Amino acid sequence: MTTETGRSRRDLRRELHRHPEPAWCEFYTTARVVEECRRIGVDELHVGPDAIDADARMAVPDEDTLAEWFERALADGADEDILAQLEGGHTGAVAVLHRGDGPTVGLRVDIDALQIREADTDGHRPAAEGFRSDHEGYMHACGHDGHTTIGLGVLEAVADSDFQGTLKVVFQPAEERVGGGRAVAESGHLDDVDYLYAVHLGLDHPSGEVVAGIDDFLAVSHVLAEFEGESAHAGAHPEQGRNAVQAMAAAIQNLYAIPRHEEGATRVNAGRAGGGTATNIVPEEAFVEGEVRGETTELMQYMKDHAERVIRSAADMHDCDVTLSTEGQAPSARSDQPLVDAFAAEAAGVDGVDRVVERDALGGSEDATYLMKRVQEHGGLACYVCVGTDHPGGHHTPTFDVDEESLAVGIDALTRSIQRVAARRP
Numbered sequence: 172m173t174t175e176t177g178r179s180r181r182d183l184r185r186e187l188h189r190h191p192e193p194a195w196c197e198f199y200t201t202a203r204v205v206e207e208c209r210r211i212g213v214d215e216l217h218v219g220p221d222a223i224d225a226d227a228r229m230a231v232p233d234e235d236t237l238a239e240w241f242e243r244a245l246a247d248g249a250d251e252d253i254l255a256q257l258e259g260g261h262t263g264a265v266a267v268l269h270r271g272d273g274p275t276v277g278l279r280v281d282i283d284a285l286q287i288r289e290a291d292t293d294g295h296r297p298a299a300e301g302f303r304s305d306h307e308g309y310m311h312a313c314g315h316d317g318h319t320t321i322g323l324g325v326l327e328a329v330a331d332s333d334f335q336g337t338l339k340v341v342f343q344p345a346e347e348r349v350g351g352g353r354a355v356a357e358s359g360h361l362d363d364v365d366y367l368y369a370v371h372l373g374l375d376h377p378s379g380e381v382v383a384g385i386d387d388f389l390a391v392s393h394v395l396a397e398f399e400g401e402s403a404h405a406g407a408h409p410e411q412g413r414n415a416v417q418a419m420a421a422a423i424q425n426l427y428a429i430p431r432h433e434e435g436a437t438r439v440n441a442g443r444a445g446g447g448t449a450t451n452i453v454p455e456e457a458f459v460e461g462e463v464r465g466e467t468t469e470l471m472q473y474m475k476d477h478a479e480r481v482i483r484s485a486a487d488m489h490d491c492d493v494t495l496s497t498e499g500q501a502p503s504a505r506s507d508q509p510l511v512d513a514f515a516a517e518a519a520g521v522d523g524v525d526r527v528v529e530r531d532a533l534g535g536s537e538d539a540t541y542l543m544k545r546v547q548e549h550g551g552l553a554c555y556v557c558v559g560t561d562h563p564g565g566h567h568t569p570t571f572d573v574d575e576e577s578l579a580v581g582i583d584a585l586t587r588s589i590q591r592v593a594a595r596r597p
Contacts, residue, residue, distance in 0.1 A: 183207070184317055194283050215266070349501045388533050399493070415491050442461055504543040
């Protein structure tokens, strides 16, 4: 990207990279999105509570965490008036352009970051060139800073084109915790969308390669189990205790014994666990946080039902109580062929695209599926595309970075595809 526009997009991406924020704490990011949307001149801008169904949020942090990140955004120079609309973790935005008669086209990009400490070696470009994360222990390790930049780039390009119809660009919070998709889907903003695109950078595809339709999303559910027993002196009176760590350990062991299913792939993982306070105290509290996945939403639900039964049985076995909660969840989905065809046709003519892959499997989970299903259930079409980018470290690693030339590829390919489907030629 050698043009002035290209440099400004690169600079914005690097600014966002320096200010990574986790799920529902994307205060600075949302404020910058709002400022850019105002500069572009959108016709409608829904911010915070107006962009989401607040009651449908999942994986919302506690009040202290939200307050801490809110103050960080203030300290980083975010607009105070915009931040006032986001208090309590009501982040995200929906920008709307009205350009006469025509269909309504949507684009979804995600905006949150991950709890990973970014590499600080000279071989890591963000560190070497001065845009490494300012928030130690957090980084954009999955390209969402690039996604946000692409979303704003498409918005500006469409605004300056002869596009006819309505464009809605959704800047969605909390994807990494699969906690934001449902809140956006249930907001109603997508109910009139005829065609929806969602986009991701990388996914192990190199620069110059694009995928016109990503499929095989694993439906996922994040489950938190909190065990409560009764403390006692572990040496003098162990029989008086009810050991919450024993219950937690039994649950973890048996989660991995859930039978696989003949109808498709299933997954289970206990990712976080802990409990107890000292070696001489029978632990009264423990927790395990894990996830189940399935090739279909039904298979995920099969795994979730079995996981909850296993966890409750483990609690009963050790005379403990357990509280179960769903921390995040997303269904499976499939990209619609007409939109796959439209993106493939337009991307082939974009500078920087060397190869177009029609379809590929994600092999993981994504809560854009909530938005895709919502549009499809209301009679529209949806498609998830990938813009390849060279990244020296894999997704969710300390050395992840993107090839910034891929930003222009994503903006151009999506802008052309949106114009194509708006002309009723999907």
